[in-house]
Amino acid sequence: MSTRNVIVIGGTGDIGRAVVHKLRAEGLRVVCAASDVTTETADCLHVDVTREDSVMALFKRAEAESGPVEVMVNCAGVGVFTPLHETSLEDWQRTLDVNLTGTFLCAREAFRRMKPRGGGRIIHIGSVSDHLTLPMNGAYAATKHGVRGLTGVLNEEGKAFGIRATLLSLGAVYTAFWKSRPEFSPADMLAVEDVAQCIWEIAIKPPNVRIDEMRLVPPQGVL
Numbered sequence: 001m002s003t004r005n006v007i008v009i010g011g012t013g014d015i016g017r018a019v020v021h022k023l024r025a026e027g028l029r030v031v032c033a034a035s036d037v038t039t040e041t042a043d044c045l046h047v048d049v050t051r052e053d054s055v056m057a058l059f060k061r062a063e064a065e066s067g068p069v070e071v072m073v074n075c076a077g078v079g080v081f082t083p084l085h086e087t088s089l090e091d092w093q094r095t096l097d098v099n100l101t102g103t104f105l106c107a108r109e110a111f112r113r114m115k116p117r118g119g120g121r122i123i124h125i126g127s128v129s130d131h132l133t134l135p136m137n138g139a140y141a142a143t144k145h146g147v148r149g150l151t152g153v154l155n156e157e158g159k160a161f162g163i164r165a166t167l168l169s170l171g172a173v174y175t176a177f178w179k180s181r182p183e184f185s186p187a188d189m190l191a192v193e194d195v196a197q198c199i200w201e202i203a204i205k206p207p208n209v210r211i212d213e214m215r216l217v218p219p220q221g222v223l
Contacts, residue, residue: 010076049102084138099143119162171217
């Protein structure tokens with residue numbers, strides 16, 4: 001397999017870091033991008049996914065540093081887990097801005113650049129909340145259902161141009177979010193390395209293989 005150029009959005013979070021590490025270890029050329037990057041390097045850039053100008057600047061800089069993007073992985077996301085009637089408009093809007101508008105902006109820019117070059121892969125992180133009804137997931141589930149729809153549209157609009165989009169819907173993954181909740185055991189969850197392995201396997205597939213959706217859950221299913 002020739003070296004593939006990858007952008008990992010949200011590459012400094014628990015899952016994103018694992019993805020960046022795995023892809024680099026397997027020989028892919030990876031640009032990590034995240035909102036908390038303060039000192040940029042050629043392969044680690046700042047992006048605010050809620051701003052169109054920031055997303056466009058990221059892709060321009062990443063391609064100048066590493067070459068045409070062939071795979072984009074979007075791990076960026078926030079979660080607000082409160083009863084719907086207690087969810088503030090501020091929290092609702094922030095969740096939509098990052099999880100849905102940010103996904104749209106990044107996918108659109110990747111698509112625009114992949115289309116004239118004959119294709120590429122777009123990988124979105126989903127959740128069991130994108131197909132199951134769970135309490136205290138109102139804002140989060142709304143965005144993840146939106147990402148599901150967006151990914152499907154990308155596949156249909158991209159199939160004539162060799163662009164493949166995958167929704168990777170995850171069950172509980174042991175990240176910093178869970179470390180403050182000792183009633184949940186890491187043994188009952190996926191490890192970030194499990195997710196990274198799956199994303200690598202998708203990223204290296206040849207373009208004739210279309211993977212619309214994968215679901216990765218721990219042995220007990222939904223916790």
